[in-house]
Amino acid sequence: MESPNKRLKPSPPEQAADSADFVSFDLDDDDNEDQYGYTNSTPPPELSTSQGISNAPSEAPRGPRGSNQRRDPRSDPRHARDMPKSAHPLPGHEPWILVRTKFGRYFMHNKETKESLWRTPPELKDAVRELQQGQALETEKAQNARWAEEQLKVMRGPATGANGTKVAEGRGQREEGRSRRRRSESLQKEDEEALMAEMAAEAERVEEKDAREAVKGVEGLQPKILQATEAGYGSDISYEEVEVTDSEGEDGEDKAARRAAAAVGQDVGAGKEEEEDGPVEFGEDDIAWQLAAMEQDQDQDMDQPDDEDEDPMDYSDEDDVSDQEAALHFRTMLDDHNISPFTPWDNLLNNEDILYDDRHTLLPNTRTRKAVWEEWVKDTAARLKEERAKAEQQDPKIPYLAFLAEKATPKLYWPEFKRKYKKESIMNQRKLSDKDREKLYRDHISRLKLPESTRKADLANLLSSIPLRALNRSTTFDTLPSQLLGHLHFISLPTPVRDPIILKHISTLPPVPAGEDDDEVRDVEGEKKREKQERALAERERKVEEERRKAEKEGRWAKREAKEAEREIRDATLTVGNRGLREQLRSG
Amino acid sequence: MPAIRTAKNRKPPPEGFEDIEDTLLEFQNKLKDAENASHEGKKKHEMLWPVFQITHQRSRYIYDLYYEKEAISKTLYDWLLKNNYADAILIAKWKKQGYEKLCCLRCIQTKETNFNSTCICRVPREQLKEDQEITCVSCGCRGCASND
Numbered sequence: 001m002e003s004p005n006k007r008l009k010p011s012p013p014e015q016a017a018d019s020a021d022f023v024s025f026d027l028d029d030d031d032n033e034d035q036y037g038y039t040n041s042t043p044p045p046e047l048s049t050s051q052g053i054s055n056a057p058s059e060a061p062r063g064p065r066g067s068n069q070r071r072d073p074r075s076d077p078r079h080a081r082d083m084p085k086s087a088h089p090l091p092g093h094e095p096w097i098l099v100r101t102k103f104g105r106y107f108m109h110n111k112e113t114k115e116s117l118w119r120t121p122p123e124l125k126d127a128v129r130e131l132q133q134g135q136a137l138e139t140e141k142a143q144n145a146r147w148a149e150e151q152l153k154v155m156r157g158p159a160t161g162a163n164g165t166k167v168a169e170g171r172g173q174r175e176e177g178r179s180r181r182r183r184s185e186s187l188q189k190e191d192e193e194a195l196m197a198e199m200a201a202e203a204e205r206v207e208e209k210d211a212r213e214a215v216k217g218v219e220g221l222q223p224k225i226l227q228a229t230e231a232g233y234g235s236d237i238s239y240e241e242v243e244v245t246d247s248e249g250e251d252g253e254d255k256a257a258r259r260a261a262a263a264v265g266q267d268v269g270a271g272k273e274e275e276e277d278g279p280v281e282f283g284e285d286d287i288a289w290q291l292a293a294m295e296q297d298q299d300q301d302m303d304q305p306d307d308e309d310e311d312p313m314d315y316s317d318e319d320d321v322s323d324q325e326a327a328l329h330f331r332t333m334l335d336d337h338n339i340s341p342f343t344p345w346d347n348l349l350n351n352e353d354i355l356y357d358d359r360h361t362l363l364p365n366t367r368t369r370k371a372v373w374e375e376w377v378k379d380t381a382a383r384l385k386e387e388r389a390k391a392e393q394q395d396p397k398i399p400y401l402a403f404l405a406e407k408a409t410p411k412l413y414w415p416e417f418k419r420k421y422k423k424e425s426i427m428n429q430r431k432l433s434d435k436d437r438e439k440l441y442r443d444h445i446s447r448l449k450l451p452e453s454t455r456k457a458d459l460a461n462l463l464s465s466i467p468l469r470a471l472n473r474s475t476t477f478d479t480l481p482s483q484l485l486g487h488l489h490f491i492s493l494p495t496p497v498r499d500p501i502i503l504k505h506i507s508t509l510p511p512v513p514a515g516e517d518d519d520e521v522r523d524v525e526g527e528k529k530r531e532k533q534e535r536a537l538a539e540r541e542r543k544v545e546e547e548r549r550k551a552e553k554e555g556r557w558a559k560r561e562a563k564e565a566e567r568e569i570r571d572a573t574l575t576v577g578n579r580g581l582r583e584q585l586r587s588g
Numbered sequence: 589m590p591a592i593r594t595a596k597n598r599k600p601p602p603e604g605f606e607d608i609e610d611t612l613l614e615f616q617n618k619l620k621d622a623e624n625a626s627h628e629g630k631k632k633h634e635m636l637w638p639v640f641q642i643t644h645q646r647s648r649y650i651y652d653l654y655y656e657k658e659a660i661s662k663t664l665y666d667w668l669l670k671n672n673y674a675d676a677i678l679i680a681k682w683k684k685q686g687y688e689k690l691c692c693l694r695c696i697q698t699k700e701t702n703f704n705s706t707c708i709c710r711v712p713r714e715q716l717k718e719d720q721e722i723t724c725v726s727c728g729c730r731g732c733a734s735n736d
Contacts, residue, residue: 341659342607344649374657381659430600 088135090127098128326362327372333359334376341380345370396431397440397486404444405491414441440488447492456501458489463505473511477502601671602663608653612673615646637728640692643675644727650674651682689736691729712736 082105088098095112108117108124120128337354354360363369403426408417418438421427427437447455462484463471470481477499484490490498622638650673654665669676681687681696690696695707708722709729713736716722723730 340607341657342611342653344611344645346645347611377657377659381657385659433600 088131090124090131093124093127096124096127098131323363323368327368327375329359329362330369330372331376333357334373341377341384345373348373395482395486396429397436398482399426400429400432400437400440401444401486401488401491404441405495408441408444408448410445410448414438417441443488444492447488450492452493452497455489455492456497459493459498459501460505462487462489463502468509468513471506471509472513473506473509475506475509602661602667604660604664605667608650608660611649612646615642615649618642619646633725634728640727640729644678644691647674647678651679655683686734688734689732691724691732692727694726695724695729695732709733 082101082103084099085102086100087109088100090096090098095110097109097111098106099109099116100106105118108120108128109115333354337351337357339348339351339354348354349366360369363372403424407421412420418427466481466483470483475481480502493501619639619642622642625635625638627635650660650665650668653659654662660668668674669679678690678693681690681693687696691709694700695709698704698706701707707724707726707729709724709727709732711722711731712733713731721730
């Protein structure tokens with residue numbers, strides 16, 4: 001067991017940085033190279049001396065260029081801007097180095113013969129593949145580990161103080177700069193998880209106070225994350241080992257790295273060391289240039305399949321809470337916070353109470369949260385609708401009348417009253433129209449002017465008119481029926497006068513009739529039957545009446561026709577010619 | 589002479605309006621702020637973008653409540669449309685395949701453009717160049733293709 005302050009050395013940063021530059025590519029697959037015009041088309045770009053590769057060729061590497069010059073698409077003009085970016089020594093094949101260009105292409109370069117080749121010579125293929133595979137695997141993890149380590153140091157800094165940190169300063173800084181830039185968001189998350197895992201693990205293993213203090217914040221998550229570490233970061237072991245074995249400070253670093261690498265069966269270590277020892281060094285302006293290049297490269301880095309594959313996997317590994325459980329927790333959280341299902345999603349995102357709720361982060365990302373939210377909204381809205389349908393509708397008049405009983409006086413006309421209380425919510429209720437309010441007010445005021453005896457009589461009438469089902473001996477003041485509460489006669493007496501009257505009336509009433517509900521049902525049925533009968537009767541009467549009228553009409557028609565006929569006959573007998581009066585007299 | 593309708597003698601809104609009233613009021617205030625915002629340092633078109641954005645949000649809110657979440661009644665939805673709380677024509681487009689995320693109607697109006705094409709914001713992101721940031725002139729949309 002080493003104490004944590006000996007775990008200062010992260011895995012050599014050069015390794016991490018360089019290995020990050022690797023894009024997985026298949027060495028055997030020459031088609032691939034063909035496809036991108038890597039074979040023989042343009043020569044590999046010049047290795048400038050500023051690149052720090054000391055014996056880099058000063059002229060363009062000698063590719064078999066002449067034969068292929070006419071193939072224009074291959075000598076893509078944008079390739080002219082390509083430049084070597086990083087060099088990776090090949091262990092075991094000394095003079096050869098693998099160089100990565102700005103555009104993510106690779107070529108082989110021989111430091112001694114100053115020969116550059118796009119195509120990997122067959123004898124080097126194995127070495128290159130090894131280097132590539134090992135480092136590609138290590139890339140993410142080493143990076144995460146380093147970042148986590150740095151974070152840990154930052155957190156532990158104040159506690160451990162001087163004995164705690166002995167970082168290779170310059171290197172650390174520039175490495176940080178580079179790694180920051182490269183980090184995508186998902187990576188950062190992953191890093192944080194790694195950090196937490198590391199902190200938790202450390203706290204368990206090393207019984208050191210400072211570490212505990214640092215960890216305190218995440219103690220709740222410890223067990224979960226520990227599991228996750230073992231499950232998700234299988235090869236983290238190597239990284240741990242790098243750290244714990246590293247006890248001698250700067251000098252031991254390479255050894256430790258090599259030992260660690262050997263332990264996991266990777267050949268990377270040697271490569272790394274050589275790289276560090278070797279002439280490949282970067283000056284300050286190179287770094288600046290590289291950062292610029294990095295920005296351009298970011299897309300390519302992000303497109304690396306490694307990144308995309310790892311993200312979802314890590315989430316699923318890390319969460320020992322299942323998705324359904326997380327969703328359930330999220331829903332209960334929404335219920336607990338009394339969120340209205342009618343709030344827009346954006347508003348929910350701005351709700352700080354929810355953002356700081358632990359259950360909010362159980363679901364891995366906003367998209368899943370939104371899906372759960374939408375489901376929840378649907379369910380809640382449906383439930384609300386049902387509840388409302390079940391709940392009784394309160395007469396909007398009742399609260400208004402209560403308000404009137406309290407505030408209305410005959411001293412104020414309606415407009416005055418309205419103006420005075422226009423701020424009251426009850427005066428702006430939408431369910432009761434302004435007209436109704438006015439009418440009620442005027443009626444109420446006019447009733448207030450009546451003698452008290454009349455009002456008392458009216459109230460007594462009202463009480464006796466209410467059916468026994470609604471008002472009986474078991475009725476209390478809280479359960480008065482709405483027929484009573486919503487009536488003007490109820491409020492027209494002041495409370496001290498009214499209450500005794502009502503109490504007295506209730507005490508005289510019999511208890512609730514037994515089988516009340518059945519009664520009601522029977523009543524309803526009886527009423528229906530009666531109604532039906534009445535309707536039938538009315539119908540029949542109507543029909544009879546119609547027939548009678550029809551008959552009468554026909555009689556009238558017949559009479560009229562008879563009269564008509566009679567007149568015609570008479571006319572025919574008394575035909576008058578137009579030959580004048582004398583003729584007629586003569587014939588008559 | 590027609591009867592004068594004021595807030596007081598108007599027919600009350602349908603059931604359930606109280607639930608969304610506050611949110612709608614918020615939108616209304618935002619809209620008012622956007623209308624009164626200063627134009628300094630902005631392009632001529634840019635002034636209108638927040639207005640488009642807020643009306644789009646509000647329409648989307650009502651559309652979601654009715655069609656996706658089924659949280660409001662048909663009567664209320666119709667009333668909201670009638671009272672211009674949501675853009676009915678825009679919503680009509682959202683129901684059509686390929687227009688699910690349409691930002692505004694002007695962006696699909698091909699006759700108003702020089703090459704009889706839709707707005708750039710209708711172009712799927714994968715067909716754009718990488719890292720090409722677009723903001724359409726008519727409503728400030730940054731891309732509203734259905735598969736984005």
